[in-house]
Amino acid sequence: MKDWKPGGTDPESRGSTIQSIDTSFAIVTALRERNGAGVTELADVTDLSKSSVHKHLRSLMKYDFVVKEGDEYRLGLRYLDLGAHVRAQIPGSSEIKHKLRDLANETGESAQFAVEERGRTVVLYREVSHGGVYSRGRVGRRFHMHQTAAGKAILSQYSDHWIHEIVDRHGLPEATPHTITDESVLFDELTEIRERSVAFNSEESTEGLRSVAVPVTGAEGDVLGAFAVAGPTHRITGDRFETEIPDLVRSIVNELELNLAYS
Structure with a gap:
């Protein structure tokens, strides 16, 4: 790393x-x-x-x-x-939007692409399928990184040194009773995310909502952001939460990274 x-x-x-x-x-x-x-x-x-x-x-x-x-x-x-100009500066913006739409349609849920800026997760794009639910993750919304699956996916690509820097700057505030608030617990989870290449969130930012996220890396290996799928706990559960959606997000991210590398 x-x-x-x-x-x-x-x-x-x-x-x-x-x-x-x-x-x-x-x-x-x-x-x-x-x-x-x-x-x-x-x-x-x-x-x-x-x-x-x-x-x-x-x-x-x-x-x-x-x-x-x-x-x-x-x-x-x-x-x-100004917002449209800033968002367009992200490498592969057009391809990201297309893949995000595919992800929302295939899962029937809400899909997001988020990046990190100044130690916070920022939602850049969001697509909501016909049956998906709208959450707090609107475009432009900023979150503490440890509270979201996308934020944890991005953090997993950083060195421990920079993760400590972010935690020292912003702390680990609680959004729900399920939010990680212990630094050692966060580092343990980030180790697991690096091993499986997927991050999970079970009601850590919003009660009743689960999400799955996978980091997106650029042609030089730098982390661009993360794709995430979010939905209500009664729909995102069991194998769908643990295997089906993670596999789908990983496959779409893999296609995106290949397109960005060879475009």
Whole structure:
């Protein structure tokens, strides 16, 4: 295993920052969490003055990052353009989308492709079959890596050194009573994932949901992310959970890796 470094690691992240940018992102975050808000509400939740909030909103509106409807502000579609650009930078994006659609159709469940950035798992693509269920794993959602099958699959490709770095930075918070919260238990499971090339999640991020994930590596052997299939516990159980879906995900990932290597 190569000593892969977590994506987006910034040794200066704990240094000084520009206060005005911090303020703008606080406002943007508040708007996202509330699906829109007025100046007074934003000032209350961000602990800023109304005049400061209003100035930052005007700047964000100037570049279409925020729009105003009546007395409320909401995030603008400019973020969609940026998000599409960022997502397209992932190697093999088009092939990944096609394979993910195949995976969702063949399993009849929800399929995702996730990557790691700054020690978190980020969902880049999701396909939900006609009978699949929608979960918290929407596109753009960030998760603690130890809580998801995709996150554990990616972690299994990192050296112990970088896994310790991620755990030290983000900890092992509990999402459900089934979440791994002990570092030694996590390392034991990562050893098993390396041996079988598949990660399992049984209600560790969402109660009533199970998932299976396989890491995806690029032509140079670097980890690109992970494919995952998720569904309700009453459907993903027994041999389907332990053998059928893992074998299918592994086969589709193998096809994807071959296509990426020789395209």
